[in-house]
Amino acid sequence: MAELNVRIENKQYIHGTNVLDNIEFNLAAGEFVAIIGPSGCGKTTLLNMISGLEPSEAGSIVFEGERFYGQMCTQIGYIFQQPRLMPWLTIEQNLLLVQPNSRPDTISELLASVGLEGKQDCYPRTLSGGMQRRVSIARAFLINPKLLLLDEPFNSLDAPTAARLRLLLIKFCQRQRCSVIFVTHDLQEAVYLADRILFLSQPPSRIVHQESITLRRPRTESGTDELSWQAALLAKHPSLLAGSVN
Amino acid sequence: MAELNVRIENKQYIHGTNVLDNIEFNLAAGEFVAIIGPSGCGKTTLLNMISGLEPSEAGSIVFEGERFYGQMCTQIGYIFQQPRLMPWLTIEQNLLLVQPNSRPDTISELLASVGLEGKQDCYPRTLSGGMQRRVSIARAFLINPKLLLLDEPFNSLDAPTAARLRLLLIKFCQRQRCSVIFVTHDLQEAVYLADRILFLSQPPSRIVHQESITLRRPRTESGTDELSWQAALLAKHPSLLAGSVN
Amino acid sequence: QKSPNVRLGVLKYGTVNWEVDVIKHHKLDKKYGFTLDVLSLGSKNASAVALQSDAVDIILTDWLWVNRQRANDKDITLFPTSIATGGLYVANDSPAKDVRDLANKRVGIAGGEVDKNWLLLQAYAKAQYGFDIKNETKPSFMSPVLLNVLMLRGELDAGINFWHYGARLKAKGHRLLVTVPEILHALHIENDVPLLGWAFKKPWAEQHANSIKGFLQASLAAKQILYSSDEEWTRIRGLTKAEDDEVFTRLQTEYRRGLLHRFGLQELTATKDIFAVLAQHGGHSLVGNATSLDEHTFYAFDQRLLSWNPVVEDESAR
Amino acid sequence: MKALDDIPKHSANQTVINWPVFVTRLSPMVFLTQATSRWLLSRIATVLAVGVLWQVVAWLVASPDFPSCTAVLSSIHFHLTQGDMLLNLWATLNRVAISFVISMLIGVVIGVLMGSYSQLNKLTDTALIIALNVPALVTILLCYIWFGLVESAAIAAVVLNKIPTVVVMIREGARVVDRDLLAVAKIYRLSPSRTFFKVFLPQLYPFIMASARSGLSLIWKIVLVVELLGRSDGVGFALNTQFQFFDITGILAYTCAFISIILCVEGAIFRPLDKLIARGSAHG
Amino acid sequence: MKALDDIPKHSANQTVINWPVFVTRLSPMVFLTQATSRWLLSRIATVLAVGVLWQVVAWLVASPDFPSCTAVLSSIHFHLTQGDMLLNLWATLNRVAISFVISMLIGVVIGVLMGSYSQLNKLTDTALIIALNVPALVTILLCYIWFGLVESAAIAAVVLNKIPTVVVMIREGARVVDRDLLAVAKIYRLSPSRTFFKVFLPQLYPFIMASARSGLSLIWKIVLVVELLGRSDGVGFALNTQFQFFDITGILAYTCAFISIILCVEGAIFRPLDKLIARGSAHG
Numbered sequence A, B: 001m002a003e004l005n006v007r008i009e010n011k012q013y014i015h016g017t018n019v020l021d022n023i024e025f026n027l028a029a030g031e032f033v034a035i036i037g038p039s040g041c042g043k044t045t046l047l048n049m050i051s052g053l054e055p056s057e058a059g060s061i062v063f064e065g066e067r068f069y070g071q072m073c074t075q076i077g078y079i080f081q082q083p084r085l086m087p088w089l090t091i092e093q094n095l096l097l098v099q100p101n102s103r104p105d106t107i108s109e110l111l112a113s114v115g116l117e118g119k120q121d122c123y124p125r126t127l128s129g130g131m132q133r134r135v136s137i138a139r140a141f142l143i144n145p146k147l148l149l150l151d152e153p154f155n156s157l158d159a160p161t162a163a164r165l166r167l168l169l170i171k172f173c174q175r176q177r178c179s180v181i182f183v184t185h186d187l188q189e190a191v192y193l194a195d196r197i198l199f200l201s202q203p204p205s206r207i208v209h210q211e212s213i214t215l216r217r218p219r220t221e222s223g224t225d226e227l228s229w230q231a232a233l234l235a236k237h238p239s240l241l242a243g244s245v246n
Numbered sequence C: 001q002k003s004p005n006v007r008l009g010v011l012k013y014g015t016v017n018w019e020v021d022v023i024k025h026h027k028l029d030k031k032y033g034f035t036l037d038v039l040s041l042g043s044k045n046a047s048a049v050a051l052q053s054d055a056v057d058i059i060l061t062d063w064l065w066v067n068r069q070r071a072n073d074k075d076i077t078l079f080p081t082s083i084a085t086g087g088l089y090v091a092n093d094s095p096a097k098d099v100r101d102l103a104n105k106r107v108g109i110a111g112g113e114v115d116k117n118w119l120l121l122q123a124y125a126k127a128q129y130g131f132d133i134k135n136e137t138k139p140s141f142m143s144p145v146l147l148n149v150l151m152l153r154g155e156l157d158a159g160i161n162f163w164h165y166g167a168r169l170k171a172k173g174h175r176l177l178v179t180v181p182e183i184l185h186a187l188h189i190e191n192d193v194p195l196l197g198w199a200f201k202k203p204w205a206e207q208h209a210n211s212i213k214g215f216l217q218a219s220l221a222a223k224q225i226l227y228s229s230d231e232e233w234t235r236i237r238g239l240t241k242a243e244d245d246e247v248f249t250r251l252q253t254e255y256r257r258g259l260l261h262r263f264g265l266q267e268l269t270a271t272k273d274i275f276a277v278l279a280q281h282g283g284h285s286l287v288g289n290a291t292s293l294d295e296h297t298f299y300a301f302d303q304r305l306l307s308w309n310p311v312v313e314d315e316s317a318r
Numbered sequence D, E: 001m002k003a004l005d006d007i008p009k010h011s012a013n014q015t016v017i018n019w020p021v022f023v024t025r026l027s028p029m030v031f032l033t034q035a036t037s038r039w040l041l042s043r044i045a046t047v048l049a050v051g052v053l054w055q056v057v058a059w060l061v062a063s064p065d066f067p068s069c070t071a072v073l074s075s076i077h078f079h080l081t082q083g084d085m086l087l088n089l090w091a092t093l094n095r096v097a098i099s100f101v102i103s104m105l106i107g108v109v110i111g112v113l114m115g116s117y118s119q120l121n122k123l124t125d126t127a128l129i130i131a132l133n134v135p136a137l138v139t140i141l142l143c144y145i146w147f148g149l150v151e152s153a154a155i156a157a158v159v160l161n162k163i164p165t166v167v168v169m170i171r172e173g174a175r176v177v178d179r180d181l182l183a184v185a186k187i188y189r190l191s192p193s194r195t196f197f198k199v200f201l202p203q204l205y206p207f208i209m210a211s212a213r214s215g216l217s218l219i220w221k222i223v224l225v226v227e228l229l230g231r232s233d234g235v236g237f238a239l240n241t242q243f244q245f246f247d248i249t250g251i252l253a254y255t256c257a258f259i260s261i262i263l264c265v266e267g268a269i270f271r272p273l274d275k276l277i278a279r280g281s282a283h284g
């Protein structure tokens, strides 16, 4: 039951070299896939192509059996690498923008769950970097997406907050049964969250390794199982994180 | 020989609540201080006040015995939380902007050392998030600062790159003998790099704990000494990372 | 039965308002069987626009304009009402004796490059003295108001302006160095030549023969009143915006002097001669595609209409 | 404001009792927030300062071509009471308002389209430059000749003159709109109208404000010419009449009267808009 | 371009051999990069299309008030060869160029100051609005009266008219400048001039381009009025002569001639500038 089919023969920016090279993977319904790769390898580009923001000339993105061009036909939530809030709207208005008919208490509940109680009426510029990021996470959650794309979402958040949000993410995915593609630089985080990890190489990027994580849930963030699993993986493929083929 | 004296009685944004509350610390010449605190506690605000970008009405910032208002009298390097590159200048021009008389090979060496060989003539928008961040790191290094302020610099970088840049930072500080204030969310990173860690509380933020790290250098990033030191600290003050007083 | 309307476009500040006021005051329009609708306009160009866009039926303009429009296939015609007067003004204490003394002096011209008096002056200077006034003096073109101001301030050594501005110059102690009759004489034109007149579209005039006849009669009647009655002038003094008695008397005499009294064959010939002179000096920018005086430029009307009073002695025609 | 205060004079006695109540009700709400009253004071102070400076310079120059401030004020008073200044101001104001609204609307739409679609921009760029550079005189003349000497021709002439300048400005703004924020709108599938009004337009506000501000003044300048060439009322018509009689005092009187109206419009419309727009911006 | 091509006609024979060499040298460098030549073609196509459309409409309307394109062209030819169109165009172009440069320079400086210092802005805002709304007629008239009927008075009148609109536009731009990037300049202690030219000004480019584009057209419109009221050459002076005789063909001929010059200026100056500015922007 492959829900999302990604096949990209290659991707090249204008005046640029090849960024992606023969990337092909499936995503089952409700599956949580983490993507790890060196900085600048094309992770954001990949998410942009899946979401339809970047055109994919050679290849196809098929979601729920429908191929799409340019505009997604299903609700997708995308947490961009930058928060991308509208500076002229308050936090509440930023959330209402994507889901106009949400009730005020839904919004304040959601904000509370990301640790931003009472910040409804603040403008984005009066928030810290991490707070803005949390608003953008709340925004993606608000629309009840079928497909969730996350680009390093817990970056620039302190450890306890990040842990809390990871928990929130897991709960949300279970309730919503949405498929998730999660870009991160943190192997530990990936092991904790994902069903499968894709490792990308240096550009032109290919998938150098796929690893299904068979640890049963619920997992613990720095649990011994998880840590040893991670250690075993690194022992087997020592250069995996560096993005080179082993 | 306290080089930098920070004394902030309180800091309040217009229409905002108290952010900082009675923050006071010294920085010896060549000392490396890490600051850890929950998201939104005022770390960026603190750096902005030290650098003179935010006015400090109640309190004083004294650097090398000179009190300053508004404009630093010494070369300082500040790696902002966002890369803040000029979009209309190429990478090379962005670097030349802050140090007009630097030689081309200095620049290409520096870029190579942050893993951006041959990207001189790219415009910032054609770089990935992590690459832009690395340019902003290079920019701070280029001016040979006496005081280096870093706001989560290795965020959004993959593990191997981050490790390489941490090493670079250590080397740079040794060569340059500059004092460093380093904001991070990663205790492990702080233990690896810093001479001292300041823990901030939830706002209104105070310094809830100071810990000198007496491990001898050179340290190893996930060395056993470092990890056990970290574990011991967390065992002693379990709620330290959450920013609450223990 | 309701009398037909005649829509007249006039300049808000123009001298024609005096006549209109007289018509209205004495109900001359009613007397001659029409109703006069007056549309005030802001500039000379505006009245041209108004006629072209059928916003008014009659405007006051000069016959060269009409002739030129005729050359552009516009069937407009003109009933002449006033003659060319004025001339070249200089300050009373100006040392200039004739136009040659103006060499390298600043001469202001109000009507632009193709002002009739300016063109006539060029022809005159050349014919009389072989003097190329256009190239040997420093002519500059400006709006009439500005010209008066600069003349009075002494920033111009000589100037050509419209008659009611000229009247003010005279009142403020300026004299005529050359007059139009002198110029005409030098060019061997011995009759009055018309300057302005009522212009209207010929088809309209043909369809509204009674209206136009009534209008012309009313206009002449009003002129007759202004010509002979000083009391009437006292009544309209407010309209003239004369700043003092001197200017007021000047305006009164100049106005009377400028009225056209005859327009017969001789005058027509004189006009044709003038056209030749003007065409030669003004060139294309003056006459456009009109190479000769169109025979319908002047409205064919009953000549007896005009023979209504004696010609005043022109004081400037020494 | 003087000009407008004159109108209800006759009924003033009748409402004399209700007036203060109305004022006290209104003033704390609309007028006298502290910032606003401070601003109002500073504005009045500036106007007074300009007036005093003028008066002093006029005394020093003492030339009939440089009428003093008091002379102009008394001329305003004269024209208000004896002449038809009110009528003229009203006519001009009407024309300015109508053509302003029309040309801003059309101009913003075209500007946004040209700024967003570079293909369209390439096609219409030349036409835009041509439209931009046709002299006002020509447009006005042609409008009058083709449509007749009617009010709508006057409005059309002004609008045709103004639209290209709005387009140029808005286009430049639409070109630099943040694509990242538009990507957000696309991902979250905002309807086109929501995208336009909530994401696109707010980024254009500085450009729209600039073109509205300079546009208002430009429009009123064009209206002056339009009135000169084919209307029988309005400030332009009056100004020309004054000009013909070289009544500099009168010219300045009309100018001052109109500028004071514009100052009121500025204060009542643009300034609140400015504040609304500045919310959430770097200025706060 | 026709107008300018006429000048070196007499010496054409003399250089006839060097010409092609020069052209082949120059063309690959400046003119015939592929994008430029495509753009040039599209521009010429647009101009031709406008011309053809005009001609067709003129045939259909067949009114003396709507001269056909060919009539206007032959009028241009006539004025070029018999009249002093070249002289007039040159005079106007000179005035436009001088006053454009002066008013852009002064306007940008004042605009930047007002946009950056909100205190200064508060003080001068009222004065700006007053300056913005003084009718062109009044400024021109007063300049002529006070300075006399000289060239500098004409230039001063245009500049005084134009500066406020530039200021309004640049001010709006300076208000929305990214404070974060200015903070970078401050931290890295760039000299004020470097900060201004390398950090501040590039953010104003869209506003400067918009005000330059609309400014050029505005200036030439004001120059027309200035020439109308007190100069003895220039397009405005010629237009007025044409207008006096209602010579619509002549008016359109002058208009077209000037617009074609502006089109060349656009292509030769603004377009390359545009490209320069777009480097590194979201459009690339």
Ligand SMILES: Nc1ncnc2c1ncn2[C@@H]1O[C@H](COP(=O)(O)OP(=O)(O)OP(=O)(O)O)[C@@H](O)[C@H]1O
Pocket: A125, A126, A127, A128, A129, A130, A131, A156, B013, B014, B016, B019, B037, B038, B039, B040, B041, B042, B043, B044, B045, B046, B081, B203
């Ligand atoms: N310009 C501002 N106006 C008002 N309040 C502000 C402003 N900037 C920051 N704040 C508030 O000050 C507090 C501290 O912000 P700051 O950016 O210093 O946090 P931080 O510690 O850097 O957080 P993070 O780790 O998320 O970057 C936050 O609560 C924020 O809402």
Ligand SMILES: Nc1ncnc2c1ncn2[C@@H]1O[C@H](COP(=O)(O)OP(=O)(O)OP(=O)(O)O)[C@@H](O)[C@H]1O
Pocket: A013, A014, A015, A016, A019, A037, A038, A039, A040, A041, A042, A043, A044, A045, A046, A081, A203, B125, B126, B127, B128, B129, B130, B131, B156
């Ligand atoms: N608009 C663009 N034009 C040209 N090249 C681009 C553009 N955007 C990205 N690139 C290039 O594509 C490559 C991949 O960029 P991408 O942003 O996808 O990296 P990433 O994997 O998300 O990196 P990071 O972890 O640093 O965010 C980089 O080498 C970058 O230089």
Ligand SMILES: [Mg+2]
Pocket: A043, A044, A045, A081, A151, B128, B129, B130
């Ligand atoms: Mg990325």
Ligand SMILES: [Mg+2]
Pocket: A128, A129, A130, B043, B044, B045, B081, B151
């Ligand atoms: Mg921060």
